[in-house]
Every structure is written in structure tokens, then in C-alpha cells.
Amino acid sequence: EKAGYEHFMLKEIHEQPTSIQNTFAGKLSELEGTVTLDELYLERDEIKRLKRVTIIACGTSWNAGILGKYLFEKLAGLHTDVETASEFRYSNPVLCGEELTIAITQSGETADTLAAVRSSSSYGCRSIAITNVVGSTITRESDSVLYTRSGPEIGVAATKTFTAQLVALYMLAIHLGRIRGVVSANEAKDLIVGMKRLPGQIQKILNKKEMIKECAAQFADKRDCFFIGRYLNYPVALEGALKLKEISYIHAEGYAAGELKHGPLALITDETPVVAIATRGHTYEKILSNIKEVKARNATVIAVADDDDTEIDKYVDIVLRVPSSHELLAPVLSSVVLQLLSYYTALAKDCSIDKPRNLAKSVTVE
Numbered sequence: 001e002k003a004g005y006e007h008f009m010l011k012e013i014h015e016q017p018t019s020i021q022n023t024f025a026g027k028l029s030e031l032e033g034t035v036t037l038d039e040l041y042l043e044r045d046e047i048k049r050l051k052r053v054t055i056i057a058c059g060t061s062w063n064a065g066i067l068g069k070y071l072f073e074k075l076a077g078l079h080t081d082v083e084t085a086s087e088f089r090y091s092n093p094v095l096c097g098e099e100l101t102i103a104i105t106q107s108g109e110t111a112d113t114l115a116a117v118r119s120s121s122s123y124g125c126r127s128i129a130i131t132n133v134v135g136s137t138i139t140r141e142s143d144s145v146l147y148t149r150s151g152p153e154i155g156v157a158a159t160k161t162f163t164a165q166l167v168a169l170y171m172l173a174i175h176l177g178r179i180r181g182v183v184s185a186n187e188a189k190d191l192i193v194g195m196k197r198l199p200g201q202i203q204k205i206l207n208k209k210e211m212i213k214e215c216a217a218q219f220a221d222k223r224d225c226f227f228i229g230r231y232l233n234y235p236v237a238l239e240g241a242l243k244l245k246e247i248s249y250i251h252a253e254g255y256a257a258g259e260l261k262h263g264p265l266a267l268i269t270d271e272t273p274v275v276a277i278a279t280r281g282h283t284y285e286k287i288l289s290n291i292k293e294v295k296a297r298n299a300t301v302i303a304v305a306d307d308d309d310t311e312i313d314k315y316v317d318i319v320l321r322v323p324s325s326h327e328l329l330a331p332v333l334s335s336v337v338l339q340l341l342s343y344y345t346a347l348a349k350d351c352s353i354d355k356p357r358n359l360a361k362s363v364t365v366e
């Protein structure tokens with residue numbers, strides 16, 4: 001059932017061209033610049049009246065939520081908070097009923113996420129679940145469901161469900177943003193064209209995975225590692241670090257690169273590799289200066305960068321390339337690179353990749 005792959009995780013990483021395609025199939029209109037999400041049963045007026053979005057999730061799904069925040073704010077003009085489900089439940093949220101709650105949960109069974117959604121519903125908030133499992137508990141607890149269509153994920157470390165969650169968030173942000181008159185038809189068309197190119201671009205990354213495997217050798221004997229990114233690449237850094245620590249047991253931290261000098265820079269030495277997500281965008285120059293900061297402390301820097309970016313080579317030790325894409329969509333491609341990097345690092349360390357110690361695929365206890 002691993003279809004010739006050594007691990008489910010590797011198989012699932014390779015399924016991403018298809019899982020992404022399936023998630024947006026039949027929903028994107030390139031001609032009109034619209035995304036059709038009839039399953040939400042959200043009236044246009046309701047969408048126009050929305051004041052705020054609260055995203056509730058745990059782990060990898062929470063990392064996807066951070067990207068969602070940036071997308072809803074940019075494309076739909078909606079203030080968005082991203083809450084850790086286990087914190088939200090025991091805090092005193094100030095909700096008035098004109099917010100939309102979005103629960104992101106691959107399994108649809110995470111106990112804290114379910115409880116947090118119940119609590120937000122008690123304030124009269126409308127809820128949408130983004131989940132991969134048809135008929136899971138969250139689908140009964142939410143007003144509507146947007147499915148990621150990744151197929152079952154067996155590896156404990158989330159991979160194809162994460163990138164499909166990102167795709168669901170792009171679609172939702174474009175949908176809300178078009179109705180609210182924030183994102184223009186032309187901008188939406190560019191994004192839709194870009195989304196349709198993602199499966200082919202991921203395939204290109206998968207075809208060149210040997211290079212990532214060679215790079216992973218740099219990590220195998222390290223104790224600590226940092227992942228840095230800014231803006232949309234910040235959640236990519238968080239997810240890259242989570243994946244590495246989960247399956248390779250290397251201590252890894254994901255940081256908003258601008259935060260480095262507020263503490264973690266003290267830990268950077270020639271023994272702490274730094275992975276910088278440096279695809280092009282309006283924070284590109286900023287991440288270059290963060291890269292210089294860590295290079296000055298002798299860190300080995302591995303950059304994830306656009307395939308036609310030759311400037312980056314001057315500043316870093318290793319460049320892992322992704323096909324150039326729309327700035328907002330690059331996180332999907334960079335995430336695939338980081339999944340492979342974690343996978344090959346864990347492989348070099350002979351770790352139990354599909355079933356990491358102490359972890360369960362779905363966390364149905366608090």
C-alpha cells in the first residue's frame with residue numbers, strides 16, 4: 001500500500017500534485033476570476049457584513065492558519081485572529097456574532113479544536129470547518145464544511161493535508177474578497193492561473209529531490225536548527241521547524257526573521273544551521289539582511305529561493321530552488337521542499353518516520 005515508496009510520508013509528499021488538484025477541482029473560474037464555494041451556504045450579504053475572522057486549530061493546521069490570516073487580511077480586508085484551540089477554550093474570547101470562525105483540522109477529531117468551535121458557536125458565530133475527513137466529528141459541529149481532498153493520510157506528520165489546507169484558504173480568501181470587493185477580478189485571475197500551475201510546479205520539485213537529500217546530510221548530526229521567514233514565509237518556517245522536530249528529533253525553531261535580534265540570535269553559531277525561506281516578494285530584501293545577520297555569526301545558511309534568483313547565491317551556503325510563482329502562492333512550493341528536507345534528515349538518522357515517538361495521528365484527548 002506504500003506503492004513502492006519506503007514510507008507513507010514519502011508517498012504522501014509525492015501525492016501532492018494530485019491532492020492539490022483534487023482540492024480545487026471544479027471550483028476555479030479563470031475567465032471570471034471567481035471561486036465557487038456553494039458548500040459554504042454563506043449569503044453574499046452575510047459575507048459583506050462580516051467584521052472579523054477567528055481561525056482555530058492545532059499544530060500543522062495552526063501553521064496553515066497563520067497563512068490564512070495574511071490571506072484574509074490582504075485579499076478580503078478581514079481582520080483575522082489565529083487561535084491555538086487549547087488556549088482559546090480556556091480564555092475569555094470577545095466575540096459578538098458577526099465573526100466567522102474557521103476551524104482547520106485535518107482529522108476533524110482533535111478534541112481541543114472541537115471544544116473551541118463549540119464555544120465560539122455559543123456566541124452565535126458562524127463556523128466553517130476545513131477538514132480532510134468526510135463525516136468526521138467537526139463536520140457535525142460546524143455550520144458548513146470545506147473539504148480538502150487529499151485522500152487518507154497515514155504518516156503521522158501532516159504533509160499533503162497541509163498543502164491542501166493552504167489551497168482551501170486561498171480559495172476561501174479569494175471567494176470572500178471578491179464578494180467584499182477587495183480583491184479585483186484581475187488579481188483573482190492571476191491567483192487562479194497560479195493555483196492551477198501548482199501541481200506541475202510541485203512535480204518539478206519532486207523530480208529534483210536528490211539535491212534536497214544531499215542537503216539533508218548537513219542536518220543529521222546537528223542538535224539545533226532554525227527556520228526563518230517573513231510575512232507569508234513565516235508560517236512556512238514554523239511548519240518547516242515542526243516537521244523537522246517531529247520526525248528527526250532535532251530541536252528546531254521557526255521564527256519570524258525580524259525577531260531574531262530580539263533573543264534567538266544569541267544561539268546562532270557555526271553549529272546551528274539556518275534555513276531561510278527567501279522566495280521573492282516584498283520582504284525579500286529584509287530576509288537578505290536577516291541572512292547576513294546569521295552569516296556574521298558563522299551559521300551555515302540554506303536558502304529556499306526562486307529558480308531564477310542568482311543573487312541569493314552570494315549570501316548563502318546552499319540554495320534549494322522552487323519554480324517562480326505568484327508571491328502569495330510560493331508558500332505551497334517552499335513547504336514541499338521543507339517536507340523533503342525533514343524526511344531525508346530523519347531517513348539519514350534512521351528514525352521511525354511514519355510513527356514518530358510519543359505522537360498520535362489524531363489527538364482525541366485534551
Ligand code: F6R
Nearest residue numbers: 059060061105106107110157158
Ligand atoms: C503535525 C501534526 C500535528 C497536527 C495536529 C492537529 O505534523 O500532524 O501537529 O497537525 O495534531 O491535527 P488536526 O489537523 O487533525 O486537527
